[in-house]
Amino acid sequence: MNAIDLGTLRPRLPSPLEPVEDERFARHGVRLLLKRDDLIHPALPGNKWRKLAPNLTAAAGRPVLTFGGAYSNHLRATAAAGRLLGFRTVGIVRGEELADRPLNPSLARCAADGMRLRFVDRGTYRRKADPDVLASLVERFGSGHGAPGDCRVIPEGGSNALAAQGCAELGRELRGVSEVVAVACGTGGTLAGLAAGLAPSPEAPDERPARALGIPVLRGGFLGEAVAALQRQAFGGPAGDWWLDERFHFGGYARTTPALDAFAADFEQRHGLPVERLYVAKLLYALVTLADEGAFRPGTSVTAVITGCPDPVAQPPERSAQS
Numbered sequence: 001m002n003a004i005d006l007g008t009l010r011p012r013l014p015s016p017l018e019p020v021e022d023e024r025f026a027r028h029g030v031r032l033l034l035k036r037d038d039l040i041h042p043a044l045p046g047n048k049w050r051k052l053a054p055n056l057t058a059a060a061g062r063p064v065l066t067f068g069g070a071y072s073n074h075l076r077a078t079a080a081a082g083r084l085l086g087f088r089t090v091g092i093v094r095g096e097e098l099a100d101r102p103l104n105p106s107l108a109r110c111a112a113d114g115m116r117l118r119f120v121d122r123g124t125y126r127r128k129a130d131p132d133v134l135a136s137l138v139e140r141f142g143s144g145h146g147a148p149g150d151c152r153v154i155p156e157g158g159s160n161a162l163a164a165q166g167c168a169e170l171g172r173e174l175r176g177v178s179e180v181v182a183v184a185c186g187t188g189g190t191l192a193g194l195a196a197g198l199a200p201s202p203e204a205p206d207e208r209p210a211r212a213l214g215i216p217v218l219r220g221g222f223l224g225e226a227v228a229a230l231q232r233q234a235f236g237g238p239a240g241d242w243w244l245d246e247r248f249h250f251g252g253y254a255r256t257t258p259a260l261d262a263f264a265a266d267f268e269q270r271h272g273l274p275v276e277r278l279y280v281a282k283l284l285y286a287l288v289t290l291a292d293e294g295a296f297r298p299g300t301s302v303t304a305v306i307t308g309c310p311d312p313v314a315q316p317p318e319r320s321a322q323s
C-alpha cells in the first residue's frame with residue numbers, strides 16, 4: 001500500500017482570482033471577481049480537487065469505492081485520480097438498466113481510467129447511506145481488492161466531513177477579498193466548507209467577514225439541512241455566515257432553458273470564460289439577476305467561484321425544463 005502524494009500532480013493552488021468588467025454589475029456599483037478553481041488541475045478541476053484531496057490522503061492508496069449518476073463529474077475525477085496516482089477505483093452507478101447499454105462518454109472515460117463500474121437499481125441507490133445497504137454494496141463490489149473492508153468509501157458527490165474541511169481552504173484563500181462569495185451547489189459540501197473558511201481568523205478578528213451564497217442546481221429545498229449536517233460533522237456545529245437562493249435550478253439537475261443557454265453563450269463571448277453548463281451557468285445567471293434586483297449594495301464586491309469547466313465529451317443530452 002502506497003501513501004498518496006497529491007503534490008506530484010502539481011495543482012495550481014491557491015487558484016487564480018480575476019476581476020472582470022461587466023456593465024450588468026458596474027451599473028449597480030458592484031464589482032465582480034472570478035475565483036478560477038476550474039484551473040486547479042485539468043483532470044480534477046474545481047471543487048472536485050478540494051473535496052477529493054483529503055479523502056485520497058486518508059485512503060492512503062487503498063481502493064476507493066464511490067457513487068454517482070451517469071454523468072457524474074465526481075466519478076470522472078475519482079477515476080482520473082486513480083489512474084494518475086495508482087490506486088484502484090470502483091464506481092457504483094445509479095440505474096441498473098445502464099448495464100445493458102453502451103457506456104455514455106462520461107462513463108466510458110471512467111472505465112478507460114480503470115474504474116470498475118457497477119450498476120445498481122434506483123431503489124438500492126437511494127438507500128446507499130443506510131449502513132446495511134452500504135455494507136452489502138461494499139461486500140459485493142469492493143471485493144477482489146484485498147481484505148474485506150480494505151476499501152475506502154467516499155459518498156456520492158464526494159461530500160463528507162473531510163471534503164468540507166478541504167473546501168474550507170477555498171474560503172481561507174478568499175478572506176478579506178469581497179463581501180459575498182457565491183457558489184453553485186449540488187450536495188452542498190463545497191458551500192459548507194467555503195462558509196467555514198471565510199469566517200474571520202482568530203489572528204484577524206477585525207477583518208470584515210464575508211457571507212457565502214449558495215445557488216442550488218437541484219430542486220427540492222433539502223440543501224439547507226444538508227449543509228448544516230455537513231458543518232456539524234466537519235466543524236462540530238454551524239460555521240460562518242451563509243444563505244441559499246433556491247430560485248435558479250431551472251427545473252432541476254441538468255435541466256436548462258433557451259434563456260439560460262443564451263446567457264451562458266453570451267457570458268463566454270463577453271469574458272472569454274468557458275462556462276460549465278450544469279452548475280456555473282446557473283450561478284452566473286443568479287448573480288446577474290440578484291445584481292439587477294439590487295440585492296448587493298453599491299460598493300460591494302462579489303466573488304463567483306468557478307467550480308468547473310465544460311467537458312465536451314461528457315455532457316448529458318440536452319433536456320429542456322419545459323418538457
Ligand SMILES: *Cc1c(COP(=O)(O)O)cnc(C)c1O
Pocket residue numbers: 046047048073074157159184185186187188189190191276279280307308309
Ligand atoms: C460537483 C460540482 C459542484 C457541486 O459541488 P457540491 O459540493 O456537491 O455542492 C459544483 N460545480 C461543479 C462544476 C461541480 O462539478
